[in-house]
Amino acid sequence: MTSAADRDEREGSEAVTPTGSRLARLLRGSAGIAVAMAVMNVGTYAFQMVSARMLGPSQYGAVASLMALLMVLSVVQLGLQATAARRIVAEPHDVAAIEESILTATWRASWALGGVALVLSPLVWWLLHLDTVIPAIVLALAVVPTTVMGGQAGVLQGERRWLPLSLMYVAAGVPRVVLGAGFLLVRQTEASAMAGVLVAAWLPVVIGSIALRGHRPHPPENAHDAEVRRDVRREVWGSSMALLAFTALSNLDVVVARNVLDFRDAGLYAGGLIVTKVVLFLPQFAVVILYPSMSTAEESRRAILRGLVFLGGIGAACIAGAYVLRDVAQVFIGGDKYAGVTDRLWLFAAIGALLAILQLLVYGGLAKRGILPKYVVAAGVVAMIGVGVLATQLTALAVTVLAVDAVVLAVLLVLVLLRDGGRTAV
Structure with missing residues (x-):
C-alpha cells in the first residue's frame, strides 16, 4: 500500500510538471477544494432550481422533501469523512489500520442504510404524500453511493490528495443538474427527478474507487491495529450522531x-x-x-x-x-x-x-x-x-x-x- 507521505510527494511533483494544465495545478492545491466545493454546491442547487421551475410548487415540494430525507439518511457519510480526515492526519503511524477500517465500514454502512431506507420506503411514501412509492424506493437506492462517497472523500482528505478529492466534489454537483434536467425533460415527475439524482450519485464513487484502487482491506496485523479499528468505529458513530442532529435541524x-x-x-x-x-x-x-x-x-x-x-x-x-x-x-x-x-x-x-x-x-x-x-x-x-x-x-x-x-x-x-x-x- 502506498503511504500518504509518498502520495503527497507524488502529488507535489506532478503539480509542478510543465505538462500539467492550469486547471489541474489549481485542483492539486488545497485552494482547489474551495473551487471544487463551489462548483459542487452550484450544481446541487442548480438542480433544485431547475426542478422547481420544471415541476412547479406542488411537485417540487415533494422532491425537496425527498432530498432533505436523503441528507438525513446519508449523514453517516459526513461522520465517515470527518473521522477519516482527522484520524489520518493526527495518527500517521496508524494510517493503514485507519484507512482499512474506514473503507470497510463505509461499504457496510452504505448497504445497511440503503436496506433500511428501502424497507421504510412505504412509510416515506405516506409521510410525504407522494403520488407513488417509486420516488421513495429511488431515494433508498441513492443512499448507498452518497454514503460511500463520504468514506472515500475522508481518506483522500486525510492524505491531502486534493486533485482526486476536488474531482469527486465536482462530480457530485455538475452531473446532478445535467442528468436531473435530462430525466425531467423526458418526464416531469418526482420519480424522474430522483432517478437523475441516483445515477449522478455513482459518478463520484467511481472517481473515488479509481483513486483508492491500491487500498485493499486486510485483517488486523496485531492487537494495536485491532484497537485502532474499534476506536475509529466508535468515533465514526459519535461524529455521525452529532452531524445527524445538525442535518436534521437544517433539513x-x-x-x-x-x-x-x-x-x-x-x-x-x-x-x-x-x-x-x-x-x-x-x-x-x-x-x-x-x-x-x-x-x-x-x-x-x-x-x-x-x-x-x-x-x-x-x-x-x-x-x-x-x-x-x-x-x-x-x-x-x-x-x-x-x-x-x-x-x-x-x-x-x-x-x-x-x-x-x-x-x-x-x-x-x-x-x-x-x-x-x-x-x-x-x-x-x-x-x-x-x-x-x-x-x-x-x-x-x-x-x-x-x-x-x-x-x-x-x-x-x-x-x-x-x-x-x-x-x-x-
Missing part, C-alpha cells in the same frame, strides 16, 4: 411544511429554502479550511472566532441581498410561480446564515470530540418539530425555525467559548 423543516401547510404553500416554503441552502453552503469551504486548526488547543479559539467573523459577514451580506434583490432571487428559485414567497426570501437567507455558523460550531465540537453539541442540536430538532407543527402559515413556520436556530446557536456559542476558556468541556 426536516421542509418535511414539517409538507405536513402542516397545503401543498402549494409547502412548495413555496421549499422554494424559499433554496435561498437557505445557498447561504448555508456558499461559505462551506471555510469550515473545511478551519477544521484542522479547531483540533488544536492553541488555535481552536482563534479559528472559531475567525470563522464567526467571516460567516457572520457573509450571512449579513446575503440577508441584505435577499431583501434588496428579492425579485432577482425569485427568478433563480423558480420564477413567477414562486411570487408568493418573494417578500420573505430574506427570512430564508437569515435561516441559512444561522445554520452556516451552527455548522462551524458543530465541527468545532467534533474537532475536540466533544459530547454536548449533539445533545444541544438534538434538542433544537425536537423543539423545531414540536413547535413547527403548530404553524398554520408559511411565515409562521419560517419564523419558528429561525427562532429555534438562534437559540441553539446562542447556547452552542456559550459552550464553545467556555470550553476554549478552559472552564468546561464541550
Whole structure:
C-alpha cells in the first residue's frame, strides 16, 4: 500500500510538471477544494432550481422533501469523512489500520442504510404524500453511493490528495443538474427527478474507487491495529450522531411544511429554502479550511472566532441581498410561480446564515470530540418539530425555525467559548 507521505510527494511533483494544465495545478492545491466545493454546491442547487421551475410548487415540494430525507439518511457519510480526515492526519503511524477500517465500514454502512431506507420506503411514501412509492424506493437506492462517497472523500482528505478529492466534489454537483434536467425533460415527475439524482450519485464513487484502487482491506496485523479499528468505529458513530442532529435541524423543516401547510404553500416554503441552502453552503469551504486548526488547543479559539467573523459577514451580506434583490432571487428559485414567497426570501437567507455558523460550531465540537453539541442540536430538532407543527402559515413556520436556530446557536456559542476558556468541556 502506498503511504500518504509518498502520495503527497507524488502529488507535489506532478503539480509542478510543465505538462500539467492550469486547471489541474489549481485542483492539486488545497485552494482547489474551495473551487471544487463551489462548483459542487452550484450544481446541487442548480438542480433544485431547475426542478422547481420544471415541476412547479406542488411537485417540487415533494422532491425537496425527498432530498432533505436523503441528507438525513446519508449523514453517516459526513461522520465517515470527518473521522477519516482527522484520524489520518493526527495518527500517521496508524494510517493503514485507519484507512482499512474506514473503507470497510463505509461499504457496510452504505448497504445497511440503503436496506433500511428501502424497507421504510412505504412509510416515506405516506409521510410525504407522494403520488407513488417509486420516488421513495429511488431515494433508498441513492443512499448507498452518497454514503460511500463520504468514506472515500475522508481518506483522500486525510492524505491531502486534493486533485482526486476536488474531482469527486465536482462530480457530485455538475452531473446532478445535467442528468436531473435530462430525466425531467423526458418526464416531469418526482420519480424522474430522483432517478437523475441516483445515477449522478455513482459518478463520484467511481472517481473515488479509481483513486483508492491500491487500498485493499486486510485483517488486523496485531492487537494495536485491532484497537485502532474499534476506536475509529466508535468515533465514526459519535461524529455521525452529532452531524445527524445538525442535518436534521437544517433539513426536516421542509418535511414539517409538507405536513402542516397545503401543498402549494409547502412548495413555496421549499422554494424559499433554496435561498437557505445557498447561504448555508456558499461559505462551506471555510469550515473545511478551519477544521484542522479547531483540533488544536492553541488555535481552536482563534479559528472559531475567525470563522464567526467571516460567516457572520457573509450571512449579513446575503440577508441584505435577499431583501434588496428579492425579485432577482425569485427568478433563480423558480420564477413567477414562486411570487408568493418573494417578500420573505430574506427570512430564508437569515435561516441559512444561522445554520452556516451552527455548522462551524458543530465541527468545532467534533474537532475536540466533544459530547454536548449533539445533545444541544438534538434538542433544537425536537423543539423545531414540536413547535413547527403548530404553524398554520408559511411565515409562521419560517419564523419558528429561525427562532429555534438562534437559540441553539446562542447556547452552542456559550459552550464553545467556555470550553476554549478552559472552564468546561464541550
